[in-house]
Amino acid sequence: MEQPEQQGERYERGLKALQHLSGETDPTVVTSLADIAPDLGRFIVEFGYGEVHTRPGLEPRDRQLVTLGALAALGNAAPQLRFHINGALNAGCTRAEVVEALTQIAVYAGFPAAINALQHAKAVFAERDAEA
Amino acid sequence: MEQPEQQGERYERGLKALQHLSGETDPTVVTSLADIAPDLGRFIVEFGYGEVHTRPGLEPRDRQLVTLGALAALGNAAPQLRFHINGALNAGCTRAEVVEALTQIAVYAGFPAAINALQHAKAVFAERDAEA
Amino acid sequence: MEQPEQQGERYERGLKALQHLSGETDPTVVTSLADIAPDLGRFIVEFGYGEVHTRPGLEPRDRQLVTLGALAALGNAAPQLRFHINGALNAGCTRAEVVEALTQIAVYAGFPAAINALQHAKAVFAERDAEA
Amino acid sequence: MEQPEQQGERYERGLKALQHLSGETDPTVVTSLADIAPDLGRFIVEFGYGEVHTRPGLEPRDRQLVTLGALAALGNAAPQLRFHINGALNAGCTRAEVVEALTQIAVYAGFPAAINALQHAKAVFAERDAEA
Amino acid sequence: MEQPEQQGERYERGLKALQHLSGETDPTVVTSLADIAPDLGRFIVEFGYGEVHTRPGLEPRDRQLVTLGALAALGNAAPQLRFHINGALNAGCTRAEVVEALTQIAVYAGFPAAINALQHAKAVFAERDAEA
Amino acid sequence: MEQPEQQGERYERGLKALQHLSGETDPTVVTSLADIAPDLGRFIVEFGYGEVHTRPGLEPRDRQLVTLGALAALGNAAPQLRFHINGALNAGCTRAEVVEALTQIAVYAGFPAAINALQHAKAVFAERDAEA
Numbered sequence: 007m008e009q010p011e012q013q014g015e016r017y018e019r020g021l022k023a024l025q026h027l028s029g030e031t032d033p034t035v036v037t038s039l040a041d042i043a044p045d046l047g048r049f050i051v052e053f054g055y056g057e058v059h060t061r062p063g064l065e066p067r068d069r070q071l072v073t074l075g076a077l078a079a080l081g082n083a084a085p086q087l088r089f090h091i092n093g094a095l096n097a098g099c100t101r102a103e104v105v106e107a108l109t110q111i112a113v114y115a116g117f118p119a120a121i122n123a124l125q126h127a128k129a130v131f132a133e134r135d136a137e138a
Numbered sequence: 139m140e141q142p143e144q145q146g147e148r149y150e151r152g153l154k155a156l157q158h159l160s161g162e163t164d165p166t167v168v169t170s171l172a173d174i175a176p177d178l179g180r181f182i183v184e185f186g187y188g189e190v191h192t193r194p195g196l197e198p199r200d201r202q203l204v205t206l207g208a209l210a211a212l213g214n215a216a217p218q219l220r221f222h223i224n225g226a227l228n229a230g231c232t233r234a235e236v237v238e239a240l241t242q243i244a245v246y247a248g249f250p251a252a253i254n255a256l257q258h259a260k261a262v263f264a265e266r267d268a269e270a
Numbered sequence: 271m272e273q274p275e276q277q278g279e280r281y282e283r284g285l286k287a288l289q290h291l292s293g294e295t296d297p298t299v300v301t302s303l304a305d306i307a308p309d310l311g312r313f314i315v316e317f318g319y320g321e322v323h324t325r326p327g328l329e330p331r332d333r334q335l336v337t338l339g340a341l342a343a344l345g346n347a348a349p350q351l352r353f354h355i356n357g358a359l360n361a362g363c364t365r366a367e368v369v370e371a372l373t374q375i376a377v378y379a380g381f382p383a384a385i386n387a388l389q390h391a392k393a394v395f396a397e398r399d400a401e402a
Numbered sequence: 403m404e405q406p407e408q409q410g411e412r413y414e415r416g417l418k419a420l421q422h423l424s425g426e427t428d429p430t431v432v433t434s435l436a437d438i439a440p441d442l443g444r445f446i447v448e449f450g451y452g453e454v455h456t457r458p459g460l461e462p463r464d465r466q467l468v469t470l471g472a473l474a475a476l477g478n479a480a481p482q483l484r485f486h487i488n489g490a491l492n493a494g495c496t497r498a499e500v501v502e503a504l505t506q507i508a509v510y511a512g513f514p515a516a517i518n519a520l521q522h523a524k525a526v527f528a529e530r531d532a533e534a
Numbered sequence: 535m536e537q538p539e540q541q542g543e544r545y546e547r548g549l550k551a552l553q554h555l556s557g558e559t560d561p562t563v564v565t566s567l568a569d570i571a572p573d574l575g576r577f578i579v580e581f582g583y584g585e586v587h588t589r590p591g592l593e594p595r596d597r598q599l600v601t602l603g604a605l606a607a608l609g610n611a612a613p614q615l616r617f618h619i620n621g622a623l624n625a626g627c628t629r630a631e632v633v634e635a636l637t638q639i640a641v642y643a644g645f646p647a648a649i650n651a652l653q654h655a656k657a658v659f660a661e662r663d664a665e666a
Numbered sequence: 667m668e669q670p671e672q673q674g675e676r677y678e679r680g681l682k683a684l685q686h687l688s689g690e691t692d693p694t695v696v697t698s699l700a701d702i703a704p705d706l707g708r709f710i711v712e713f714g715y716g717e718v719h720t721r722p723g724l725e726p727r728d729r730q731l732v733t734l735g736a737l738a739a740l741g742n743a744a745p746q747l748r749f750h751i752n753g754a755l756n757a758g759c760t761r762a763e764v765v766e767a768l769t770q771i772a773v774y775a776g777f778p779a780a781i782n783a784l785q786h787a788k789a790v791f792a793e794r795d796a797e798a
Contacts (some may be wrong), residue, residue, distance in 0.1 A: 075207025081384035081610035082345035118611035202788035213742035214477035215514035327766035339735025346609035347646035370723035459634040471603025478741035479778035504592035
């Protein structure tokens with residue numbers, strides 16, 4: 007079992023990871039929950055990022071590949087899929103690799119899941135081009 | 139568009155990739171379908187492996203991470219999840235990385251999906267130990 | 271087995287329950303199906319409400335908690351989730367309890383399911399505030 | 403809206419349809435629920451079969467194709483998939499057509515869903531051969 | 535195993551089937567992927583239509599019933615469900631049969647899945663009326 | 667934001683809640699992960715129970731109703747569904763209420779999900795009778 011640490015440390019570590027992955031200073035996922043379920047926003051930072059994403063056993067880029075696989079296969083979480091397509095690019099995946107990963111979803115979750123995921127990738131790429 | 143090729147080439151290329159990933163000379167997924175739906179077995183080899191898995195744009199190890207994410211999140215395809223846990227190890231993932239990848243599923247598809255995926259990992263690791 | 275009853279009784283009882291849960295005199299779910307699949311609308315009233323929701327063994331508020339759990343976890347039925355967030359409030363849940371219930375979905379179906387469900391809750395609460 | 407009818411008529415009509423589809427005099431789905439949730443068993447007969455399956459607008463064989471598509475794609479309801487593979491054969495589908503239908507699931511829900519569905523078909527065909 | 539054939543033959547055969555099913559000369563599913571994942575578009579034509587949909591063992595209309603069952607039950611692929619509602623009509627289903635098939639989904643995947651699928655059917659029917 | 671606390675407090679609080687819900691001194695979910703993914707076991711205790719389940723805004727019994735709804739609707743997490751059927755009874759639900767809650771799943775996720783959930787309830791009730 008890890009050494010006890012202050013809860014604040016988890017939040018700080020998670021926020022930093024989330025900022026890095028998203029490129030956002032004030033991550034939208036947290037602000038969008040602030041007036042409805044702020045504790046869920048906190049759990050995402052502390053647990054999702056502070057405890058899981060920042061574990062040393064898997065590279066950030068690898069974690070994004072796992073996440074793209076999960077979200078594209080589930081096919082019911084469009085905002086999060088877009089977020090993590092962006093995150094995968096920020097974590098070092100090329101656009102071609104993201105396209106490859108999502109194309110592969112056709113084999114495991116069917117063509118509709120892959121097609122819809124790639125339409126989200128198209129939108130994310132266009133947003134990034136517009137911002138560049 | 140790729141150059142036309144003989145269908146036999148796709149099958150050969152796919153079979154080789156499937157044999158390499160599974161460590162099986164006669165892949166079980168093909169033999170288990172032989173007397174009920176041999177063409178589905180052929181599609182898996184020709185399309186799943188001959189066309190998708192062998193594309194150059196993503197490393198085999200990366201493809202396995204995407205696949206683990208997809209199958210663990212769906213949570214309804216135990217034989218395939220076990221197959222690809224094994225495949226991930228054969229493609230260069232360490233056991234610790236597989237555990238990390240499946241643990242992360244808790245964030246995206248819930249704890250039950252992660253717990254059940256890790257029980258499959260435990261079984262696959264034990265089988266490999268027994269064979270070694 | 272229950273005593274036989276006229277089909278019309280089931281419809282009347284179900285409509286009353288649906289009106290009460292939704293606060294609508296002409297429930298939208300029925301009117302929205304009227305010109306495409308009126309019998310599905312009838313089944314919802316007769317079976318979903320007239321036979322299931324009005325059974326005595328579980329309080330209406332409890333039934334809404336089960337339904338919120340189901341719809342938030344499935345994550346693919348936004349209109350129905352919104353309807354039942356509203357229904358939960360009409361059946362006696364506080365807003366804080368709805369938020370608590372949907373937050374808990376993160377544990378069982380992952381953070382994306384919980385986040386998206388809570389965005390729907392935010393929208394429903396805003397609509398109710400606007401109507402008030 | 404249809405004419406009111408006695409609830410007993412729905413049960414009788416549904417039971418007859420269920421018996422015909424399953425080839426069972428005492429359908430297992432009803433008996434297996436008798437000591438835990440007999441009313442769910444009754445709903446299956448009255449609503450599922452008495453109201454939906456016996457509607458005139460779609461042939462029994464066509465209904466089974468829709469059902470095979472739904473259950474194979476969901477991939478989480480093995481007993482019901484086996485039941486309806488059997489039902490499809492009893493409703494006039496050939497074994498080859500069942501195999502074709504389930505193979506097609508690979509396109510819409512991925513190869514694992516199709517592979518697992520076809521293993522169930524293999525088991526159902528073997529049971530029927532053993533009984534013959 | 536089928537005779538080897540040139541890959542181009544698969545594409546031609548698949549495109550023809552897809553054109554026939556969709557009524558589109560340049561199928562949208564292919565053009566919408568052209569600038570993001572053209573190979574996925576090619577796989578849909580070659581594999582989905584050239585290899586699966588054009589197999590002789592099941593009538594096009596029957597294949598559409600299976601597909602409607604799968605997509606309506608999954609409930610997370612709205613564009614594809616609309617496409618195949620249209621395809622079912624082009625393959626010989628009547629509107630009443632499509633409504634019947636989607637209504638039946640309530641039994642196997644719940645009322646929300648059926649309601650949402652029928653709203654898509656309503657939209658597709660309206661588009662066809664507007665085009666007529 | 668809550669006051670920072672030592673991580674150990676979360677674990678202790680969570681373990682106590684998990685012990686109470688399960689009736690197990692050494693909860694199986696933790697011990698079953700000990701040799702494969704002990705940190706996932708720790709996350710379940712610290713986060714799932716120490717942070718979510720023990721929040722004051724919803725009664726334990728209510729949380730179990732939400733969880734039963736989620737797990738029965740997902741239909742792909744049998745061990746967890748059995749665990750939480752047991753937990754619901756330990757948290758104050760009667761058997762009749764559990765049956766009612768799972769029966770209601772037929773409306774939102776289809777009859778197969780409800781039937782399979784109730785077979786799990788039957789098994790859990792029998793285990794409890796055997797232990798009594």
